[in-house]
Amino acid sequence: MAKMRTAIGLMSGTSMDGIDLALVRTDGHERVERGPSHYVPYDDGLRARWKQALVTAKAITERRQRPADLADAERVLTLAHAAAIKSFLHRIGMTPGEIDVIGFHGQTVLHRPDEALTVQIGDGPLLAEETGIDVIYDMRANDMVHGGQGAPLIPAYHAALASNLPVGLERPAVFVNIGGISNLTYTGQAGRPAELAAFDSGPGNMLIDQWIEAHTGKAYDKGGQTAARGKVITALAERYLASPFFSANIRRSLDRGDFLPPQKGEASLEDGARTLAHVTAAAILKSASYLPEQARTWIVCGGGRLNPVIMAEFATLAARQGAKVIAAEEAGFNGGSMEAEAWAYLAVRSLEGLPLTFPGTTGVSEPVTGGVLVTAR
Numbered sequence: 001m002a003k004m005r006t007a008i009g010l011m012s013g014t015s016m017d018g019i020d021l022a023l024v025r026t027d028g029h030e031r032v033e034r035g036p037s038h039y040v041p042y043d044d045g046l047r048a049r050w051k052q053a054l055v056t057a058k059a060i061t062e063r064r065q066r067p068a069d070l071a072d073a074e075r076v077l078t079l080a081h082a083a084a085i086k087s088f089l090h091r092i093g094m095t096p097g098e099i100d101v102i103g104f105h106g107q108t109v110l111h112r113p114d115e116a117l118t119v120q121i122g123d124g125p126l127l128a129e130e131t132g133i134d135v136i137y138d139m140r141a142n143d144m145v146h147g148g149q150g151a152p153l154i155p156a157y158h159a160a161l162a163s164n165l166p167v168g169l170e171r172p173a174v175f176v177n178i179g180g181i182s183n184l185t186y187t188g189q190a191g192r193p194a195e196l197a198a199f200d201s202g203p204g205n206m207l208i209d210q211w212i213e214a215h216t217g218k219a220y221d222k223g224g225q226t227a228a229r230g231k232v233i234t235a236l237a238e239r240y241l242a243s244p245f246f247s248a249n250i251r252r253s254l255d256r257g258d259f260l261p262p263q264k265g266e267a268s269l270e271d272g273a274r275t276l277a278h279v280t281a282a283a284i285l286k287s288a289s290y291l292p293e294q295a296r297t298w299i300v301c302g303g304g305r306l307n308p309v310i311m312a313e314f315a316t317l318a319a320r321q322g323a324k325v326i327a328a329e330e331a332g333f334n335g336g337s338m339e340a341e342a343w344a345y346l347a348v349r350s351l352e353g354l355p356l357t358f359p360g361t362t363g364v365s366e367p368v369t370g371g372v373l374v375t376a377r
């Protein structure tokens with residue numbers, strides 16, 4: 001039997017709102033003990049810095065390049081992650097010596113699967129040096145080398161969770177993460193890796209966030225309050241849902257720039273927010289038509305589950321297919337820390353040389369492992 005290891009996962013997602021951390025004890029297979037989690041928000045200055053990094057990164061043609069101030073941004077980002085690890089360990093009363101490995105996602109600044117190019121800034125050696133803990137980082141690259149989309153990677157973790165779903169939850173269950181971008185994982189009847197089907201399903205909160213920020217300076221539509229006062233503009237929604245992304249022959253992974261918010265003036269603040277919340281929900285169901293079978297239960301993770309307008313739209317559309325929508329917490333999971341948990345789990349799989357991705361998840365040619373190990377001295 002593979003040994004149990006203690007890992008911390010670190011996720012800084014496409015919303016660029018902050019760093020999620022989670023502690024997991026796992027053998028890298030089906031044994032998963034979820035521990036405490038933590039969140040360190042970025043201040044406005046850091047968020048602005050990562051947004052600038054997205055612009056700078058457009059010049060990258062080879063994944064190790066760090067043009068202009070990108071090397072400095074990478075260093076600042078890594079130190080912010082090291083500080084987050086230290087505050088997490090302090091909070092849970094653990095020492096670096098009790099942690100076997102950190103799974104470090106970094107910040108995606110460029111993702112062009114068609115060119116087999118994906119860049120996450122995040123300096124693994126610096127993080128290992130700062131924390132004194134072994135680090136696995138750069139987990140997407142090997143998948144792309146083998147013909148995969150480089151995303152999503154979370155499905156291997158969903159499979160482990162699905163092998164132990166609450167009794168009474170109707171299968172098939174599909175996990176959907178509504179972050180900046182949405183992605184979904186069909187877990188079949190038993191959650192075996194061979195049964196997995198997963199892909200990015202469309203824009204998540206990123207359009208709503210950009211729309212709200214452009215009009216109000218706020219980072220997101222808290223509680224869906226703005227959207228709740230608006231109405232859906234059908235023509236605008238259809239424009240998004242007619243994107244070739246939904247009808248392409250292959251399920252392509254998304255970059256933040258693949259969908260852009262409406263122009264100011266195309267809608268009132270409220271109608272724009274409502275329309276984009278509708279698009280978020282409708283995009284999931286549109287993409288779900290490529291799954292092997294219809295979901296009976298949708299398990300929603302990520303910040304979008306906290307927007308009641310998205311959740312209501314989603315529940316209405318799913319009910320038409322006889323499916324139920326639940327937040328991750330209703331299935332006993334933590335919908336806010338699931339990605340960080342996944343990065344902890346994947347780090348242990350990487351140490352064991354186990355596959356992180358599968359033909360059914362990223363389109364990779366065969367199941368492949370991934371990640372680069374840095375040993376702390």
Ligand SMILES: Nc1ncnc2c1ncn2[C@@H]1O[C@H](COP(=O)(O)OP(=O)(O)OP(=O)(O)O)[C@@H](O)[C@H]1O
Nearest residue numbers: 013014015179180181205220222223302303306307
């Ligand atoms: N209380 C809330 N009300 C409405 N929306 C919320 C709330 N809390 C978070 N969100 C939305 O969730 C987003 C953050 O979600 P999450 O942390 O899952 O994204 P991420 O992990 O950065 O993205 P990805 O999964 O694409 O990498 C916020 O930007 C916001 O749009």
Ligand SMILES: CC(=O)N[C@H]1[C@@H]2OC[C@@H](O2)[C@@H](O)[C@@H]1O[C@H](C)C(=O)O
Nearest residue numbers: 014108111151152153154181183339
């Ligand atoms: C390139 C990249 O960072 N992709 C993210 C992004 O955010 C959501 C979606 O797009 C997903 O494909 C992926 O993250 C999740 C955690 C994943 O790889 O499973």
